[in-house]
Amino acid sequence: GQQVMQIPQYQHVQEGEDFTTYCNSSTTLSNIQWYKQRPGGHPVFLIQLVKSGEVKKQKRLTFQFGEAKKNSSLHITATQTTDVGTYFCAGPRGGADGLTFGKGTHLIIQP
Amino acid sequence: NAGVTQTPKFQVLKTGQSMTLQCAQDMNHEYMSWYRQDPGMGLRLIHYSVGAGITDQGEVPNGYNVSRSTTEDFPLRLLSAAPSQTSVYFCASSRADSGANVLTFGAGSRLTVL
Numbered sequence: 395g396q397q398v399m400q401i402p403q404y405q406h407v408q409e410g411e412d413f414t415t416y417c418n419s420s421t422t423l424s425n426i427q428w429y430k431q432r433p434g435g436h437p438v439f440l441i442q443l444v445k446s447g448e449v450k451k452q453k454r455l456t457f458q459f460g461e462a463k464k465n466s467s468l469h470i471t472a473t474q475t476t477d478v479g480t481y482f483c484a485g486p487r488g489g490a491d492g493l494t495f496g497k498g499t500h501l502i503i504q505p
Numbered sequence: 506n507a508g509v510t511q512t513p514k515f516q517v518l519k520t521g522q523s524m525t526l527q528c529a530q531d532m533n534h535e536y537m538s539w540y541r542q543d544p545g546m547g548l549r550l551i552h553y554s555v556g557a558g559i560t561d562q563g564e565v566p567n568g569y570n571v572s573r574s575t576t577e578d579f580p581l582r583l584l585s586a587a588p589s590q591t592s593v594y595f596c597a598s599s600r601a602d603s604g605a606n607v608l609t610f611g612a613g614s615r616l617t618v619l
Contacts, residue, residue: 486606495540495547
């Protein structure tokens with residue numbers, strides 16, 4: 395079945411440093427979503443990417459969808475303590491409704 | 506709008522007991538789903554529904570039942586709880602025209618099975 399893999403599993407950064415998480419799918423995706431989950435909270439939708447090579451920005455966050463639509467990345471510039479949490483990518487399940495989530499990247503920020 | 510409301514927030518069960526996790530949404534979303542989250546495993550889809558009267562299995566459906574009698578409600582039933590079902594359960598909903606991809610999650614229900 396379809397697999398969505400994320401790396402790294404954990405990332406420790408000093409406040410102010412940049413952060414990137416990568417997502418790779420075993421199959422071509424029609425679209426990809428990114429979600430953020432704060433510690434003890436629930437996942438919150440961040441963005442959806444649909445087009446090959448698409449790049450979208452939300453303030454300090456930059457999202458990219460690969461040309462082959464099999465990979466994606468999330469880059470945070472100059473991390474802040476409010477960025478702490480787990481970032482998940484998710485893609486449509488092949489041949490069925492619903493999303494397949496990656497295992498997430500835990501972002502830990504040291505002040 | 507309350508969004509997606511889950512009850513209870515916490516529950517402790519003994520092996521073999523049954524229970525129902527409640528989920529309600531007030532956004533008139535057609536699509537509803539249940540995920541479980543376990544450490545290091547991400548979110549895994551249990552069951553989903555694309556509309557009232559229609560349900561289907563996700564990746565990990567065994568041991569769980571669902572029904573969708575109304576657009577608003579999508580309860581998840583554990584028939585005979587097992588320790589392997591200890592997890593955090595999230596209900597999520599979406600508009601059908603988003604491709605069921607833009608999910609709004611509830612706050613979660615933490616279940617412990619002893």
